[in-house]
Every structure is written in C-alpha cells, then in structure tokens.
Amino acid sequence: MVCIVWLRRELRLNDNTALVEAAEDFDKVLPLYIIDSDIFNDNGLKPGFDRVFFWYNSLKNLIQRFRDWGGLVIRVGKPEVVLNNLVGEVDAQAIYFNSDYTPYSRKRDQKVLNFIDIEFKGFKDLVFHEKKEILTGSNTPYKVFSYYEKKWNDLEKKKPTSIADFNTLDVSDEGLPSLKELGYDEKGYDEKGSDNPLFRGGRSRGLSLLDSFKERVGSYHEFRDYPGMEWTSLLSPHLKFGTISIREAYWIDDDDSKGLNAWRRQLCWRDFYFQQLWNWPEMYKTPLKKKYTEIDWRDVNQEWDAFKKGETGFPLIDAGVRQLLETGWMHNRVRMAVASFVAKDLHLDWRVLDSFFKKHFIDFERASMTGGIHWCYSIGGDSQPYFRVFNPTKQAKKYDPEGSYIKSYIPELQMVPNEYIHKPDEMSEELQRDIGCIVGEDYPKPVLKHKERRKKAIELYESVK
Numbered sequence: 355m356v357c358i359v360w361l362r363r364e365l366r367l368n369d370n371t372a373l374v375e376a377a378e379d380f381d382k383v384l385p386l387y388i389i390d391s392d393i394f395n396d397n398g399l400k401p402g403f404d405r406v407f408f409w410y411n412s413l414k415n416l417i418q419r420f421r422d423w424g425g426l427v428i429r430v431g432k433p434e435v436v437l438n439n440l441v442g443e444v445d446a447q448a449i450y451f452n453s454d455y456t457p458y459s460r461k462r463d464q465k466v467l468n469f470i471d472i473e474f475k476g477f478k479d480l481v482f483h484e485k486k487e488i489l490t491g492s493n494t495p496y497k498v499f500s501y502y503e504k505k506w507n508d509l510e511k512k513k514p515t516s517i518a519d520f521n522t523l524d525v526s527d528e529g530l531p532s533l534k535e536l537g538y539d540e541k542g543y544d545e546k547g548s549d550n551p552l553f554r555g556g557r558s559r560g561l562s563l564l565d566s567f568k569e570r571v572g573s574y575h576e577f578r579d580y581p582g583m584e585w586t587s588l589l590s591p592h593l594k595f596g597t598i599s600i601r602e603a604y605w606i607d608d609d610d611s612k613g614l615n616a617w618r619r620q621l622c623w624r625d626f627y628f629q630q631l632w633n634w635p636e637m638y639k640t641p642l643k644k645k646y647t648e649i650d651w652r653d654v655n656q657e658w659d660a661f662k663k664g665e666t667g668f669p670l671i672d673a674g675v676r677q678l679l680e681t682g683w684m685h686n687r688v689r690m691a692v693a694s695f696v697a698k699d700l701h702l703d704w705r706v707l708d709s710f711f712k713k714h715f716i717d718f719e720r721a722s723m724t725g726g727i728h729w730c731y732s733i734g735g736d737s738q739p740y741f742r743v744f745n746p747t748k749q750a751k752k753y754d755p756e757g758s759y760i761k762s763y764i765p766e767l768q769m770v771p772n773e774y775i776h777k778p779d780e781m782s783e784e785l786q787r788d789i790g791c792i793v794g795e796d797y798p799k800p801v802l803k804h805k806e807r808r809k810k811a812i813e814l815y816e817s818v819k
C-alpha cells in the first residue's frame with residue numbers, strides 16, 4: 355500500500371504531520387514536492403525574487419535532508435496533473451498532505467479532489483486550531499481577537515513529533531529546475547544574501563534563529579516594539595515556508611514568563627487570521643466591514659512613487675520601506691506605521707499597499723497580511739477605530755527615540771543630531787550645511803502635512819457612514 359505525501363509549504367522533514375500519519379498508515383510512503391507551474395507562469399501570482407530565493411534555498415536544503423530517507427521526488431507542473439500521473443505510476447492508494455487555508459490553496463486542492471479518485475486527506479499542521487474549531491457561544495467564528503484568544507489559550511497545544519520512520523520506493527525524479535528556468539536572474543544575490551540572515555532560508559538557519567531568540571524571549575514583551583533593538587524572532591519567513599513548525603516555535607521554552615506569553619500571543623494572532631481567512635475567504639478582496647468598500651480612495655500619484663522608494667520625508671516610514679527593499683522584511687511596529695501612513699496620510703486603496711508588500715515580503719502570508727492591513731486601515735473585523743490615526747513623527751519618537759533604526763536604513767541622516775532625527779526639515783540651514791545633509795536635496799522634504807491629511811482621512815471614513 356503506497357501513500358504519496360504531497361509537501362507544499364512545510365519544507366521540513368521533522369515534525370511533519372502528514373508524513374508521520376502516512377508512515378503509520380502505509381507500508382510505503384512517497385514524499386513529493388510539486389513546483390506549481392500555475393504560480394511560476396507569469397499570471398500575477400509570480401512571487402518577488404527575495405521570497406523565491408528563500409523558498410528555493412529551503413527546498414534545496416530539504417532535498418538534501420531527504421536523501422537519507424530515500425529522497426524527495428520533485429516534479430514540475432499543474433498539481434492535479436502531476437498527482438494523477440504519479441498515482442498511476444506508483445499505484446498509490448492515498449495522497450496525504452498538510453492543510454492550507456488560503457483561497458489559492460483551497461481552489462488548488464479542490465481541483466485535485468475533482469480530478470483524482472483516491473483518498474485525499476489533509477492534516478492540521480500549519481496552525482494549532484483551524485477552521486471552525488474555536489467558535490463563539492452562538493457557533494459563529496470569531497471576528498474579535500480578545501475573545502478568541504481566551505479560548506485559544508485554554509486549548510491544549512500539541513508538542514512537536516519526531517521524524518517519521520517510513521519506507522519509500524524508487525521513482526524517477528525530474529530534479530530541481532534552476533532559478534533561471536523558473537524565470538529569475540540570480541545575479542548579485544550572493545553578495546546580498548551573505549550578510550543577511552533572512553535571505554537564504556533553510557531549516558538550519560531557522561533553527562539557529564530560534565536558538566538565538568531563546569536568549570531574548572524572556573524580555574520580548576518589553577522590547578518587541580522597538581525596531582532598532584532587533585528583539586523579535588525574525589522567524590516569520592520560516593513559519594511561512596515551514597522550515598520551522600508552529601509547534602517547535604511555541605515550545606521554544608516551557609516557563610510562564612511574561613516574555614514567552616507575549617510571544618505566544620503573536621502565534622495566536624497568526625492562528626486567528628488563518629481562521630478568519632478560512633471563514634471569510636473573500637476578505638482578501640473585500641473589507642469585513644462592508645461599508646468601507648465604498649470609500650473613494652485616491653489614485654496612485656507622485657506621493658506613492660516617493661513612498662515606494664522610501665523618500666517621503668518621514669524618516670520612520672522611509673526607513674521601513676528601505677528596510678523592506680534591502681532585506682525583504684519589515685519590523686511589525688513599522689509595518690503598522692507604514693500601513694497607517696498609506697491609509698490615512700496618502701489615502702490610497704489598501705489593495706495598492708497589499709500588492710507592494712506582497713511583492714517584497716519574504717514572509718508574505720495571505721492571512722496575516724490581510725489581517726494586518728485591515729487592522730491598520732480600520733476595515734477588518736477587529737481593527738483600530740477609523741479616527742485613530744498614527745502620527746508618523748510621534749510614532750518614530752516613541753519607538754525609535756534615538757533614531758538608531760532610522761539611521762541604519764537612511765545613510766543620508768547619519769549625521770543628523772538626535773533632536774532633529776524625526777524632523778530633519780526643522781534643522782537650520784546652517785546645521786544642514788555643517789552636517790552635509792541638505793533637506794530637499796540629500797533627503798526629501800515631507801511630501802505632505804500630516805495634520806491636514808489626518809482630518810481628510812477622518813472625513814473619508816465618515817463619508818460612508
């Protein structure tokens with residue numbers, strides 16, 4: 355009896371639920387990875403290079419890991435076609451996989467189900483609690499986080515399992531196509547990746563991030579909001595591609611410290627957004643607060659062009675965008691400030707920001723991205739009120755008081771004294787000349803007046819009341 359284990363976004367051998375289950379249920383297990391041609395054909399799904407690079411290296415790493423277990427079969431094509439062919443080739447009785455909750459994966463899995471007539475079984479692996487597992491008293495899914503969180507905390511959390519022990523079979527393998535064959539040019543990436551812990555991916559890097567985070571997790575609650583301190587785990591790309599499992603992350607430690615609990619709370623947010631997207635799959639296209647569909651957002655313009663280059667003249671916003679362009683990642687507090695800026699200062703449609711983030715984030719996760727953007731735009735089930743508008747300068751003063759984060763991404767502001775780092779345009783002309791940073795030439799003047807835009811934003815939201 356043969357079971358194909360179709361690995362998708364869990365690029366690891368360890369603590370892999372579908373693999374463990376298949377090893378228990380079947381004599382032979384055939385691990386398979388499909389390079390989905392629907393994603394790599396240029397049809398709007400094609401990921402940005404930073405993310406692809408991370409994924410590619412993680413997959414390469416996984417192929418090596420699987421060698422000691424008889425190999426991981428790699429095929430390229432449409433999943434339903436590849437699976438159908440392979441089922442015939444090895445006379446498989448079942449396909450096991452770990453469930454995914456995004457609209458794309460649900461559609462893809464449904465296509466396979468329609469095409470193939472053998473057991474097709476999904477397992478919970480990506481999250482702790484999925485779909486409709488946590489419901490309100492009236493049996494509806496939660497829109498508000500705090501109530502969901504209480505129930506989430508009360509439920510038992512599974513521990514990581516050991517590596518599945520399975521027998522496999524010998525099947526021809528197409529091998530991994532090159533990045534060039536997938537439509538990417540990797541020139542220059544070795545230098546870019548060499549000093550960036552995020553770019554390269556792979557389980558061993560994920561494990562070493564997890565290990566080093568153990569030293570910081572105890573004071574996570576105190577320092578997580580300060581981007582200059584680099585205190586968070588940086589594990590989001592690894593959780594996205596499953597080089598580290600959610601159980602390995604949660605059980606990083608076993609004490610009852612404030613830091614660990616605050617960190618586990620973030621993992622709860624992750625589950626929360628997955629269940630929201632599962633229950634309201636349309637939310638990545640339409641706000642959960644329906645009336646905000648009617649907001650008349652502005653068209654993209656020169657301000658947006660300046661934003662995309664990190665040249666708005668608001669140092670925290672610019673540092674955030676430049677961090678993203680340079681590293682493929684952005685600190686959570688800065689993501690919030692940036693999204694709020696695009697919503698309530700630039701007055702641009704949230705889908706414009708979504709596409710920009712999607713292109714650049716290594717950790718792009720449909721559920722958390724939609725949830726995060728909706729929160730900042732005040733259009734989600736659980737978001738900040740529309741009249742709460744972050745002031746980008748005050749946010750910077752609060753969370754990057756000495757400007758260390760700003761200075762690390764905006765070299766032009768390196769010499770600006772701390773008292774002006776959040777408002778470089780207020781430096782005297784003499785000081786600008788002395789430090790070699792002329793505002794308007796070396797670093798831009800602010801592209802807008804926050805006070806005016808704040809007022810306009812509130813009017814915009816109230817216009818659809």
Ligand SMILES: Cc1cc2nc3c(=O)[nH]c(=O)nc-3n(C[C@H](O)[C@H](O)[C@H](O)COP(=O)(O)OP(=O)(O)OC[C@H]3O[C@@H](n4cnc5c(N)ncnc54)[C@H](O)[C@@H]3O)c2cc1C
Pocket residue numbers: 578586587588589590591593594620621623624627684685686687689690693715717718719720722723724725726727730
């Ligand atoms: C506008 C916006 C867009 C976002 N887009 C994404 C995205 O595409 N992918 C993504 O993984 N996260 C997203 N987040 C959530 C959060 O910013 C990142 O998960 C976090 O910054 C990743 O860094 P870290 O791994 O060091 O986090 P840590 O602080 O170490 O947190 C640990 C893990 O918890 C999860 N997590 C943390 N914060 C959140 C959150 N607010 N919502 C959901 N999960 C969370 C992540 O998996 C993260 O790796 C977004 C947030 C906002 C405000």
